[in-house]
Amino acid sequence: MIIIYVGYQNFPLAALAACIRVGSLPGDRLPEMKELLKLPFITELIRPKTPASVGGGFQRAVKSSMDSANIQRGLNPPLNEVSFNKDRHNARGKLTYMGNDSENNRVYAVWARGGQVLNGTISSFMKIFDVPGESCSIIQVFGPEPYLLGLGLSMSKLSFLSGLAATIAERQLQTLYPPLSGLARVLPGQLDCAW
Amino acid sequence: MLSLTNDLEVNVKIIYHCFGGTHSSITAAAIHLGWLPEKEAPPAYRFMELPYFDRRDGWDQGEIVFMGKDRQGNEVYAVGWGSASSMLTSLIDDLAGLFEIDRGSCRLVNVMKQVNLMMKIGGFMSRRLKAVRVGRPIVIYGARLAYRSIRSLVHKVQWEVGRPV
Numbered sequence: 001m002i003i004i005y006v007g008y009q010n011f012p013l014a015a016l017a018a019c020i021r022v023g024s025l026p027g028d029r030l031p032e033m034k035e036l037l038k039l040p041f042i043t044e045l046i047r048p049k050t051p052a053s054v055g056g057g058f059q060r061a062v063k064s065s066m067d068s069a070n071i072q073r074g075l076n077p078p079l080n081e082v083s084f085n086k087d088r089h090n091a092r093g094k095l096t097y098m099g100n101d102s103e104n105n106r107v108y109a110v111w112a113r114g115g116q117v118l119n120g121t122i123s124s125f126m127k128i129f130d131v132p133g134e135s136c137s138i139i140q141v142f143g144p145e146p147y148l149l150g151l152g153l154s155m156s157k158l159s160f161l162s163g164l165a166a167t168i169a170e171r172q173l174q175t176l177y178p179p180l181s182g183l184a185r186v187l188p189g190q191l192d193c194a195w
Numbered sequence: 196m197l198s199l200t201n202d203l204e205v206n207v208k209i210i211y212h213c214f215g216g217t218h219s220s221i222t223a224a225a226i227h228l229g230w231l232p233e234k235e236a237p238p239a240y241r242f243m244e245l246p247y248f249d250r251r252d253g254w255d256q257g258e259i260v261f262m263g264k265d266r267q268g269n270e271v272y273a274v275g276w277g278s279a280s281s282m283l284t285s286l287i288d289d290l291a292g293l294f295e296i297d298r299g300s301c302r303l304v305n306v307m308k309q310v311n312l313m314m315k316i317g318g319f320m321s322r323r324l325k326a327v328r329v330g331r332p333i334v335i336y337g338a339r340l341a342y343r344s345i346r347s348l349v350h351k352v353q354w355e356v357g358r359p360v
């Protein structure tokens with residue numbers, strides 16, 4: 001089964017929930033700053049991006065899609081141009097493979113502010129292409145934009161501010177992390193928000 | 196030989212997308228399906244007879260709605276993607292790969308370039324500000340002005356889709 005975490009924020013909260021699910025982050029305690037900073041999509045947020053870091057080392061859903069220009073051939077620019085010119089340094093809105101969970105479900109995350117457009121697009125896509133509902137579940141990650149966490153992570157690259165950065169990030173994690181852990185434990189069959 | 200014939204008969208899903216998915220993409224889909232005249236811009240009441248025309252709101256963004264099948268059997272859809280069309284185009288590509296769907300079976304057509312200022316102003320007033328009485332006539336006037344341009348786009352799409360690959 002495929003599980004897609006859809007985040008409604010520009011900060012990759014959906015990816016954090018997916019990481020807890022696949023075991024890249026702890027589910028029973030708050031993660032330490034260094035654990036967060038090891039995650040490629042976090043690194044991408046706080047460091048100058050290079051083409052090599054796009055997608056942060058995490059695989060996009062299908063890398064071969066970059067070679068495809070079939071969907072919009074003719075009238076629109078090829079897909080690879082669209083995704084690389086405008087959003088080259090941005091993992092937002094890209095379906096990112098996070099790993100397999102303990103039940104061997106493939107877990108993906110996608111996030112962007114205004115996530116209802118992402119959610120609607122994924123759900124409609126599944127309907128019009130007759131993708132069976134039982135083969136894919138969508139878990140919506142609501143919640144406000146975690147500006148303090150973003151600020152803390154960004155400050156952490158300045159070594160003389162690392163202590164303050166950790167404090168700020170931890171403050172927000174204390175409120176954010178428990179609900180994220182809860183979402184990470186949700187079983188696909190129990191999702192009320194699953195399509 | 197049989198398989199070759201079958202290959203040629205594969206139908207395409209054509210998705211017209213614009214900002215709100217309620218004016219230009221609906222108009223394009225309607226022209227594609229032959230619901231609106233070929234020669235000249237139709238009167239206002241014909242626009243209002245179209246399903247979803249000036250009736251969808253922000254919360255409907257992202258929902259791809261089925262409009263009908265054209266003469267070749269291609270399915271025609273419309274959707275509003277807000278200002279995130281390039282992001283969602285690449286998401287569609289990712290989803291096609293994830294669910295192992297042939298990318299050639301889906302065609303995304305951006306109608307935003309055909310949208311004029313009147314359509315933007317009227318659409319904003321009608322949908323966002325809910326000033327329907329004022330906004331709707333303006334957006335329909337704009338749609339009539341843009342009609343030729345939208346029709347040309349649809350003709351191009353029909354030609355591209357009808358052309359053997």
